[in-house]
Amino acid sequence: MRRAPELPDADFERWRQLLETRAGMVLDDRQRSFLQIQLAARMRELAIADYDSYYQVVCAGISGRIEWVRLLDRLTIQATRFFRHPPSFALLEAYVSEFARTTEGQGLTLWSLGCASGEEAFSMAISTAEVLARQARPLTFALTGTDISSEALRQARQGSYSLQRLAGVSASLRERYFRAQADGSFEVAAGLAERLCFARLNVLELGQAPLQGLNVIFCQNLLIYFRRWLRRDLLNQLVQRLAPGGLLVLGVGEVSNWSHPQLVPVDHPEVLAFTRQPDHPA
Structure with a gap:
């Protein structure tokens, strides 16, 4: 070369x-x-x-x-893998469980920013599906993954991964949510894949994204690429996309000394996350 x-x-x-x-x-x-x-x-x-x-x-x-x-x-090559930060997914499962127990809504909406080739988005979907499958009343969910890379999104839409890339997925979850292919790869099961959609988004154009009233937003390992003032501006925009009571999960160490009057920090030793306070009538 x-x-x-x-x-x-x-x-x-x-x-x-x-x-x-x-x-x-x-x-x-x-x-x-x-x-x-x-x-x-x-x-x-x-x-x-x-x-x-x-x-x-x-x-x-x-x-x-x-x-x-x-x-x-x-x-925009991103190092990613399934269930990359296990404490974040444990927090997600706890949130979904509480949501299912206390809300009268019929479903959740979730967003994975900087989803790359889909591993984070499908991990979120698996965690959510696992919790909802244990609930007494029927609940559903929809998840959107966005990224600036068209090639990464093409891979995400294919939903096909090698056994090596599924290293973070337990054998039981792999059996439930993936289907082995003749070439040795594993394809996301149709029942899970139909809950997701992937779209190209430049976060500098976040205001054009039609997503609103989201229950969960994951924005991990994305803000590190931006200047501090821009990180804060993007976070303030994300808060407005959260539904009251919604969960915002960030990458540990990606932002410091940031707060928002509508957010309450989640008390967790290993995850940087916030919930949006309920709206109060004037």
Whole structure:
């Protein structure tokens, strides 16, 4: 494999500004090598010799917008796996159980932001389905997964995973919620998959998302890409998407010294989460 050409300082700064402006992503000097490798790989595919020429392609009208989406697929590679942070899913199950016990509603709505290739969203769905299956009265749920990467969403919609990628799923859950395929992969069972939908969303355009009145929002391992002021702005917008009593689960360490007058912190030693206070009539 040929070595990626060096990314000059001026080009690095220009690409860094473009990523922050368009996607909110903040790259520091430690990520320079990663950016250089990903840009160079795409440039080789397009037979483009220098970073400036590729920058012009990305910024050129409709064709540039298409190429921008393809580039983002390379740059938003996320390390993810099923039940990545077990305490968060234990909290989710406790919340769903309490919801089923105390509410008169007929179902829950959930949202996985930055769902990548679907592992978090399907983990949320499995946890929710497991709790609801034990309830005396019938309850259902719907879950939306969003991500900026079209390629990641394509994988999520396929709902097909290797045995290695299912390492966090117990044998009993794998038997209930996945179907073995002839090629050795496992496909999400239709009964579970039909509860989910996946859509592309740039969180900088969060205001355009039609989701409202959600019972659960997971936003983990996403905010780390953004500046502190933007993290707070996005969180304030998410609060408005929560139903009264809804649960917001964040990544531990992704935000500090943030509070909201409509939220109450969840008392949990291993999970950063909040619930929205019930609305009170004026």
